[in-house]
Amino acid sequence: MRNIAVVILNYNGRELLSKFLPGVVQHSGTARIVVVDNASTDDSTVWVRQNFPGIELITLPNNFGFCGGYNVALKKIQADYYVLLNSDVEVTQGWLDPLTKALDQNPAAAAVQPKILSHRQPTHFEYAGAAGGYLDSLGYPFCRGRLFYVMEEDEQQYNDQKDIFWASGACMMVRSELFHQMGGFDEDFFAHMEEIDLCWRWQRAGHRILYEGSSTVYHLGGATLHASNPRKTYLNFRNGLSLLYKNLPTGELLIKFPLRIILDWIASIKFLFDGTTRDAWAVMRAHFNFISRWGREHDRRKHSRNLGFKRIPSRYSGSVVWKFFILGVRKYTDLGA
Numbered sequence: 001m002r003n004i005a006v007v008i009l010n011y012n013g014r015e016l017l018s019k020f021l022p023g024v025v026q027h028s029g030t031a032r033i034v035v036v037d038n039a040s041t042d043d044s045t046v047w048v049r050q051n052f053p054g055i056e057l058i059t060l061p062n063n064f065g066f067c068g069g070y071n072v073a074l075k076k077i078q079a080d081y082y083v084l085l086n087s088d089v090e091v092t093q094g095w096l097d098p099l100t101k102a103l104d105q106n107p108a109a110a111a112v113q114p115k116i117l118s119h120r121q122p123t124h125f126e127y128a129g130a131a132g133g134y135l136d137s138l139g140y141p142f143c144r145g146r147l148f149y150v151m152e153e154d155e156q157q158y159n160d161q162k163d164i165f166w167a168s169g170a171c172m173m174v175r176s177e178l179f180h181q182m183g184g185f186d187e188d189f190f191a192h193m194e195e196i197d198l199c200w201r202w203q204r205a206g207h208r209i210l211y212e213g214s215s216t217v218y219h220l221g222g223a224t225l226h227a228s229n230p231r232k233t234y235l236n237f238r239n240g241l242s243l244l245y246k247n248l249p250t251g252e253l254l255i256k257f258p259l260r261i262i263l264d265w266i267a268s269i270k271f272l273f274d275g276t277t278r279d280a281w282a283v284m285r286a287h288f289n290f291i292s293r294w295g296r297e298h299d300r301r302k303h304s305r306n307l308g309f310k311r312i313p314s315r316y317s318g319s320v321v322w323k324f325f326i327l328g329v330r331k332y333t334d335l336g337a
Helices: 014-027 044-051 065-074 096-105 176-181 194-204 230-247 250-273 277-292 294-303 320-326
Strands: 004-010 032-037 056-059 081-086 089-091 109-118 133-135 141-143 161-163 171-175 208-219
Touching (some): 004 014, 004 065, 004 096, 014 044, 032 044, 044 056, 065 176, 081 089, 081 176, 096 109, 096 171, 096 208, 109 194, 133 194, 171 176, 230 250, 230 277, 230 294, 250 277, 277 294
Parallel strands (some): 004 032, 032 056
Antiparallel strands (some): 109 171, 133 141, 161 208
């Protein structure tokens, strides 16, 4: 039997814990459950101790963000497989078994993600992961079951097991050895797109990322930063540039990085016309920040050079932006991926 640790990172999420933690305890069998508190200022830790005294609680002295919080905490946890689980996820009966079996039967796989449906609209896929994540040629992420803001209805069309490009940080099972071997999450990302970077590095090292459709969870989403929050816009655009600069082969980088910058500027102009000036400014701030720390970005690219800069087969060679906004494609199956 594998030693499995379900690790939930919490920040001021007392209400979420009270809503979702009981289900995790009920449906996770013999797995070890660990709540990691990222220096919350609410009564989260008191509530956990009072209501679930048998659950291990790790309290961090500062808010290290998603990346740093997990990196620090997982060094303290001994297990074969870690399950990184958001505090706003409802799990289902037997959810861990197919994920464990997928990693057991695929030794080259570093991580596996379940089917992620929306807690608000359970008949549809959820934004953060859906039926497995992909990346297009210019670094824009999308999912089976979700293109930009359009979520597909779950009609069992993605009940398979499949190689994907990235597994969602909302819920993914990872091999602990490979997590630490890769150095964990890049803490410069702080939050957002860090799981894409980690999955890209794993694949550059020769590992696979899986989706397992026979395991299902329901994600509330937006619990820490709502989609309308300019902070989220800033992190997504800044980290999107870092993701490409760090991982693209040099030839691709020289061509595609400038194109990505231009498309980001177009997005900023669109934000202005839509009246969301704070989002427009967030895009500009993201670019200014990337430029201001270019030396650090370059050092990170050099540091990961030993993984090799190569084309990853599971990366989509087309442009999801062109297909979605110009050609009107709304379903993953119509992309021709």
